[in-house]
Amino acid sequence: MARPRAFDEKTVLEAAAAQFRVHGYADTSTEQLCEAAGLRRSSLYNAFTSKDELFVQALEHYADTMCGHQAAILTDTSLTGAERIKKLIGAIVDEERVARSEGHAAGCMGVHALMNPDLRARDERIARILDRDLRKRLDLLEDAIRAGRIDGSVPEGTDAAEGALLVNTLIAGLRVTAQSGVTPEALHRIALDGIRSLLA
C-alpha cells in the first residue's frame, strides 16, 4: 500500500563498493556515491541513514560477494588443489586487467579498511566483518591446499595455514603493486613465482 523503491539495494551497494574500493572511505564523498548509484541525496540517506552505515553495508556485501566468487573457484573439485589456487590468482589479475582498461587499478575495500585503524575503531562491525572475511578466505585456501596435498599437486610437507596466509598476503601485495602501473601479465608471472613453494 505504498510506493515501492525504484532502485535495487544490492545494486546501490555494489556501486558504492566500486567507489570505496578505489578511493577509500575518507576520499569518497556522498556526492560521488549519489552519482555512482544514480540516486539523489535524500534517497540515499533515506535508504541508508549515513555514509558510515552505507560503508558498513557495502563492505559486508562486498566481502560476501568476493568470498562467494573465491569459494566457487577454491572448491571446484574438477581441479587439483594447486590448479584452484592458480585459477584464483588468475581471477584477481583479471580484475586488475579490466580496471586497468578503465584507467585505474581495481583497489580493494579490504586493503583500504585493514590499513585504516581509525575506520575499524569507528564502528566495531567493520573489524568484525574483516575478521570473519579473512577467516573464511583462509579456511577456503587451507582446504584447497589440503586437497592439493592429497591429489599430489602440493608438496606433502606444506603447512596449510601458512600456505593460505602466503596466498592471501600475495594477493594483498598484488592490489598494491597494481597501482603502480605494472602490466597484468607481469603481475600474473610474479604471483605464480610467489606461490612456487606451494607447487609440487
Add this chain to the structure above:
Amino acid sequence: MARPRAFDEKTVLEAAAAQFRVHGYADTSTEQLCEAAGLRRSSLYNAFTSKDELFVQALEHYADTMCGHQAAILTDTSLTGAERIKKLIGAIVDEERVARSEGHAAGCMGVHALMNPDLRARDERIARILDRDLRKRLDLLEDAIRAGRIDGSVPEGTDAAEGALLVNTLIAGLRVTAQSGVTPEALHRIALDGIRSLLA
C-alpha cells in the same frame, strides 16, 4: 640575527611520517600532527605552509630514509645476494614487531599513498616521489638478485626485474597482513616461503 628554530625539521618530518604511515593522509588531523611533533599550530604552518606540503616533504624524507636503510642491506657485499634479500625481509618484519609492541601495525606511507589515486592526483610531486622510490628500490633488488646469480645463492635462470617486483609485492602484502594481527614469526615464515623461487 634572528631567533633560530627551536625544533629540528627532520625530527618533525619523522614525527609526521609516523602519523601518516599509520593513519594515512585524510585521517591524520593537523591537530595530531602538532601533538606528535610537539609543536603549536602556527609553528607548524610557519615552517611548512600546509598539510599538503608537510605530507609531501614527510613522504620525500620517509622514502629517502627507507631507501637508504634498504640500500645498506642490499649492497652489503659481505653477504650473498640471497642473504641480503632475506635480511631485508627480516628488517621489515622487525619494524612490524616493534610497532606491534606499541599496539598497532607499522603501516606504510608508500602503501597508503599508492592506494590513493586522489592523493597522487592532488599533487604531482607525490606521484613523482613514489615512482622514483619504487624505481630505486627495484634497482637495488635487481642488483642483489644479479649478485646472487653470480655467487650461486639465486638460481641462474631468475629474471632480475621480476624477482625484484616479487619481493616488493610481498613486502607490500606483509604491511597489509600485519594489520590483521598475525605474529611477526608467522609473517617471517610466509615471507621466506614467498621468495622460495629466488633461492637456489
Add this chain to the structure above:
DNA sequence: CAAATTTTGTATTCCAAAGTACAGAAAGAG
C-alpha cells in the same frame, strides 16, 4: 642592552562535505 626578527599561543575565519527539512510527485490499495 637594545634592535631586529622569528617563534609561539590564542582566537578567529573559512570551507568542504555530511546531514536534514520539507514540499511535491509517484504508485499501490480500496
Add this chain to the structure above:
DNA sequence: CTCTTTCTGTACTTTGGAATACAAAATTTG
C-alpha cells in the same frame, strides 16, 4: 478515483577540521 504512504528533488543547516591573524614572548647579533 481518491487516499495513503513512500519516494524524489532542491535548498538549507551543521560540523569538523584546515588555514589565518595578530599580539606577545623569546633569542641572537651588533
